[in-house]
Amino acid sequence: MPRILTRENAIRWAPFMVLLALIVLFTAINPSFLSQRNFARIAIAAAPALMVAVGVTFIIVMGSIDLSMEGVVSLTAVLFCFLMLALGGTLASGGWVAIPVILAVGAAIGLVNGFIHVKLKIPSFMASLALGFVGTGAAILLTGGDIVKFNDPTFRALLTWRILGFPLMVYVAGLCLVLAWFIQSHTRLGRYFYAVGGGEELAHASGVRVQHVRMAGFSLAGFFYAIAAILQVAKLGQAESVTGSNFMFMSITSVVVGGVALWGGIGGVWNTLVGVLIVAVINNGMVVIGLPDFLQAAVLGLLVIIAVILSTDRRAVAFVK
Amino acid sequence: MDIQRLKPHFPWITLLVLVTIVGIADPSFLKPANLLSLAGDIVPLFIMALGLTFAIYIGGIDLSAQSMANMITVVASVYLAPLGIWVAALCILAGFTLGTLSGYLTTRMYVPSFISTLAVGGICFSVAQWLSGNRALNMDATQRNETFGWMIGRTGIVPHELFIAIGLLAICLLIERRTVLGRALKAVGAGELAAAASGLNVARYKILAFAISGGLAAVAGLLFSVKLSGGAPTIANGFLLPAIVAVLVGGTPLTGGVGGVLNTAIGTLIVAVIRASMLYFGIAATQQQMVFGLVLIAAIALTIDRSKLRTVK
Numbered sequence: 001m002p003r004i005l006t007r008e009n010a011i012r013w014a015p016f017m018v019l020l021a022l023i024v025l026f027t028a029i030n031p032s033f034l035s036q037r038n039f040a041r042i043a044i045a046a047a048p049a050l051m052v053a054v055g056v057t058f059i060i061v062m063g064s065i066d067l068s069m070e071g072v073v074s075l076t077a078v079l080f081c082f083l084m085l086a087l088g089g090t091l092a093s094g095g096w097v098a099i100p101v102i103l104a105v106g107a108a109i110g111l112v113n114g115f116i117h118v119k120l121k122i123p124s125f126m127a128s129l130a131l132g133f134v135g136t137g138a139a140i141l142l143t144g145g146d147i148v149k150f151n152d153p154t155f156r157a158l159l160t161w162r163i164l165g166f167p168l169m170v171y172v173a174g175l176c177l178v179l180a181w182f183i184q185s186h187t188r189l190g191r192y193f194y195a196v197g198g199g200e201e202l203a204h205a206s207g208v209r210v211q212h213v214r215m216a217g218f219s220l221a222g223f224f225y226a227i228a229a230i231l232q233v234a235k236l237g238q239a240e241s242v243t244g245s246n247f248m249f250m251s252i253t254s255v256v257v258g259g260v261a262l263w264g265g266i267g268g269v270w271n272t273l274v275g276v277l278i279v280a281v282i283n284n285g286m287v288v289i290g291l292p293d294f295l296q297a298a299v300l301g302l303l304v305i306i307a308v309i310l311s312t313d314r315r316a317v318a319f320v321k
Numbered sequence: 322m323d324i325q326r327l328k329p330h331f332p333w334i335t336l337l338v339l340v341t342i343v344g345i346a347d348p349s350f351l352k353p354a355n356l357l358s359l360a361g362d363i364v365p366l367f368i369m370a371l372g373l374t375f376a377i378y379i380g381g382i383d384l385s386a387q388s389m390a391n392m393i394t395v396v397a398s399v400y401l402a403p404l405g406i407w408v409a410a411l412c413i414l415a416g417f418t419l420g421t422l423s424g425y426l427t428t429r430m431y432v433p434s435f436i437s438t439l440a441v442g443g444i445c446f447s448v449a450q451w452l453s454g455n456r457a458l459n460m461d462a463t464q465r466n467e468t469f470g471w472m473i474g475r476t477g478i479v480p481h482e483l484f485i486a487i488g489l490l491a492i493c494l495l496i497e498r499r500t501v502l503g504r505a506l507k508a509v510g511a512g513e514l515a516a517a518a519s520g521l522n523v524a525r526y527k528i529l530a531f532a533i534s535g536g537l538a539a540v541a542g543l544l545f546s547v548k549l550s551g552g553a554p555t556i557a558n559g560f561l562l563p564a565i566v567a568v569l570v571g572g573t574p575l576t577g578g579v580g581g582v583l584n585t586a587i588g589t590l591i592v593a594v595i596r597a598s599m600l601y602f603g604i605a606a607t608q609q610q611m612v613f614g615l616v617l618i619a620a621i622a623l624t625i626d627r628s629k630l631r632t633v634k
Contacts, residue, residue: 064634065435120622124634125435126382126575130617133562137611145607200634249443252436262433264634294450301443308432 011311015259015274022278026285033288036165043166044159046280047173048073048231050273053251053258054180055224057272058217060255061184063197063264064124066218068113069225069251071135073244076106077229078139081148081239084155091154103226109135110222114215128218132248139241147240150233158234169231176227180269189216197264249297253304254279261311279303329579331623332572332587339591343598350597354478359593361480365390365545367589368486369560370567371493372537374585375530377568379509380577381434383531385423386538387561388442389416392449393542394552398458406468412543413536419445420535424528434531449554457553460546469547482544489540493582496533506530510577562610566617567592574624 027034052069059066083098084091109131117127153160158169184190192213195203204210228247233239258275260267282303283296344351369386376383393412400408419441426437474481497503505526508516517523541560546552571588573580595616599609 067435116618116622120618121627121630122618122621122625123575123630126621127618130614130621132614133617134611134614137608137614140607141611249439252439256436262436292451294447294455296447297443297450298447301440301447304436305426305430305432305440308436309426309430312431 011259014310015257015271015278018257019274019278019281022281022285026281026289029289033285038284038288040162040166040170042277042280042284043170044235045284046276047169048228048235049247049250049254049280050173050276051176051224051228051231052247053254053272053276054177054269055221055228056251057180057255057260057267057269058184058193059124059221060252060260060262061193061197061264061267062214062217063200063262064117064214064217065252065262066113066128066221067125067248067252068109068128068132068135069221069228069247070244071132071137071139072106072109072222072225073229073232073247074139074239074241075109075135075142075244076102076226077233077239077243078142078148078241079105080226080230080233081150082142084150084152085148089150090152095152095155099230102230103223106226106229107219107223110219110225111215113222114218117218118211118214124218136241136244139243143239143241145241147238149238151237156234156237158231169234173227173231176224177269177273180224183220184268189213189220193217194265197266199265249300250279251276253300253307256304256311257307259307259311262308263312266311329572332570332584332591335570336587336591336594339594339598343594343601346598347601350601357478357483358480359597360486360590361482363589363593363596364480364482364486365541365548365557366560366563366567366592367586368489368544369538369541370564370571370585370589371489371582372534372541373564373568374493374571374573374580374582375506375537376434376438376534377565377573377575378577378581379506379527379530380513380575381427381527381531382565382575383420383423383438383534383538384435384561385419385438385442385445386534386541386564387557387559388445388449389419389535389538390542390545390557390560391552391554392445392452393539394546394549394556395449395453395458395554396552397543397546398460398552399452401460401464401468405464408468409543412539416539416542417532417536420532420538421528423535424531427531428524428527438531446554453552453554455554457551457556459551462550465547465550472544472547482548485544489537490582490586497581502526502529507578510579512578559610562613562617563592563596566613566620569617569620569624572624574626575621576626576629578626578629580624 056066056069080098080102083101084095087095087098113128113131116122116131117124159167161168192208195208196210196213200210232243254275255272256262257278258271260271282299286295287293369390373383373386393416396412396415397408400411404411423438423441426432427434472481472485505521508521509523509526513523542557545557567588568585570591571580571584573584599612
C-alpha cells in the first residue's frame with residue numbers, strides 16, 4: 001500500500017489545506033466573509049497579483065528570481081495609458097492597438113532583463129532589482145510624478161461588467177492562467193524551465209540551450225507583468241509611478257507560499273494560484289474580522305519565511321547566501 | 322599594465338575623474354565649503370551603505386536596510402520624549418536584533434538572504450505603520466536640539482555629521498582589519514565552504530554581519546530622523562538603491578570577499594558627486610533613479626567575480 005502521509009504529499013497538499021483552513025477560520029469569526037460579494041472583492045484584488053505571480057513562477061521554477069515586477073508593472077501601466085490616450089482615448093477608436101503593443105513592450109523589457117542576467121552573468125535577483133529601479137525611474141520620468149487618468153467605459157468594462165457576479169477581469173486572468181498552464185505543461189519551453197531548474201548543468205549537457213531558455217523565461221515573465229499592468233489600470237482607472245508598488249513582496253510570497261520551491265524545478269502555476277488566493281484571503285480576511293491593516297506586511301513576511309523553511313530540504317543544501 | 326592589477330584602483334580614480342569633470346564645468350563646485358556640505362548631506366546614506374557592506378562582503382544582501390531606517394525614524398520620533406538620549410540605544414538595539422533575526426533565518430533556516438531580509442523588512446514596515454498610526458510624526462524641536470543637536474551642527478564649515486561618519490568608519494575599519502571577526506568575514510566571503518572546512522563557525526560570523534548591517538541601518542535612520550526632526554513609515558524610501566550602488570561602485574563585488582568599508586566610503590562619495598553633477602547638468606531629480614539603476618547594473622557587471630559563480634542563477 002502506498003504511503004499517503006509522505007513528506008512529498010504533505011508538501012504538495014499543504015498550501016491547499018491552508019487555504020481551506022483560512023476560509024473556515026475567517027468565516028467562523030465573521031460569517032459575512034463567506035459571501036459572493038466578498039469573494040468577488042477577493043477575486044478583483046487577486047487578478048492582477050495572479051498575473052504578476054504567474055510571470056515570476058516561470059523564473060522561480062528555473063531556480064532564478066525576478067524582482068523587477070514593480071518597475072515593469074508601473075512602466076507598462078503608464079505607457080499603456082499614454083498610448084491609449086494618444087490613440088483616441090477609447091478602446092473602440094483604435095485604442096485596442098495599445099494592448100498588443102504593451103504586451104510586446106513587457107516582453108521586450110523582460111528580454112532585456114534576461115539579457116543582462118545571462119550575458120553579463122549578473123545574479124538574477126540583482127540584475128532584475130536594478131532593472132526594476134530603472135523601470136520605476138522611467139515611469140516617474142514619463143509622468144513627472146503625476147497620475148495619468150484613463151476612464152474609457154468600454155475598457156473599464158473589465159471591472160464593471162459582471163458575469164455570475166464576478167467582473168470580466170477575473171475571467172481574463174483565468175484565461176491567462178490557462179495559457180500559462182499550457183506553456184508550462186504542453187510546450188517544450190515549459191519542460192525546459194523544469195530541466196534548467198532541476199539541474200542546470202545536466203540540462204546543458206543534454207542539449208538544452210540554457211541561456212536561451214533563461215532569456216525566454218524572463219521575456220515571458222515580462223509579458224505577464226504587462227497583462228497585470230493592463231488589469232491594474234482597468235481596476236483603478238489610472239496609472240502612476242507607484243502603480244506597481246507592493247507587487248514584489250506580494251507575488252514572491254504568493255509563489256513561495258503556494259509551494260513553488262525557491263531552489264527551482266518544483267511546483268507550477270496551480271501552486272501559484274493557490275498561493276495568490278492564500279495571500280488575498282489573508283489580506284481580505286484580516287480586514288473583514290477587523291484586524292488593523294498595518295499587520296499585513298508583517299504577516300506576509302512571517303508567511304514567506306515559514307513557507308521557505310518548510311519547503312527546504314535541508315539535507316540537499318550546502319549553504320545559502 | 323595588467324587590468325586586474327588596476328581594478329582595485331578604479332573606484333578612487335573614478336571619483337577623481339568625476340570631481341575633475343564637474344569641477345571644470347562648475348568651478349564653484351570645488352569650494353571646500355560646498356564639498357564639505359555635500360559630504361555632510363550624504364552621511365545617513367553612507368552609514369546605511371557601511372552596514373550593507375558587511376552583508377555584501379560575505380556574499381549576501383540586506384534588502385531590509387531601507388525599511389529598517391524607516392522604522393527607526395518612527396521609533397526615534399515616538400520615544401524621544403520619554404527616553405531622551407536612551408532612545409539611541411533603543412534604536413540601535415532594535416536594528417541589531419532584527420539584523421540578527423535576518424542572519425539567523427539565512428544561516429540556520431536556509432532562507433536566502435534576499436528573501437529573509439525582504440521579510441524582515443515587511444515586519445519593520447508593519448511596526449512603523451503601527452507605531453506612527455500611518456502619519457508623519459514630528460519631534461519636539463527643543464528636546465531634539467538638547468538631546469541630538471550635537472549631531473547636526475557645524476564647526477566652522479565642517480558639518481558634524483562628518484565626524485559621526487568618520488568615527489563609524491574608523492570603528493568598522495578596525496573591525497574589518499584588526500579583529501577576528503573581520504578576518505572571519507573575509508574568509509567567509511572568499512570561500513564559505515573552505516572557511517567552514519577549516520573549522521570556522523561560519524554561521525555565527527554571518528549572523529553577526531547581518532546584525533551589524535541592521536544596527537548601522539538603524540543609526541542611519543536615527544540620524545536621518547534627527548536631521549528632519551521627525552519620522553514616517555516611508556520617509557527613507559529611496560535610500561536602498563543608492564546605498565547598494567555606493568557599496569558596489571566602491572569595489573565590493575556582489576560575490577563578496579574583496580573590497581570593504583573604505584571602498585564604501587569612496588563609493589558613497591562617487592554617489593554624492595553623481596547626484597550633484599546630475600543637478601548641475603540639468604538632469605532632474607526624477608531621472609536620478611533611472612540613472613542609478615543603470616549605474617548599478619554597470620557596477621555589478623564590472624566588479625563581480627565570475628569565477629566564484631559556477632552557475633549564475
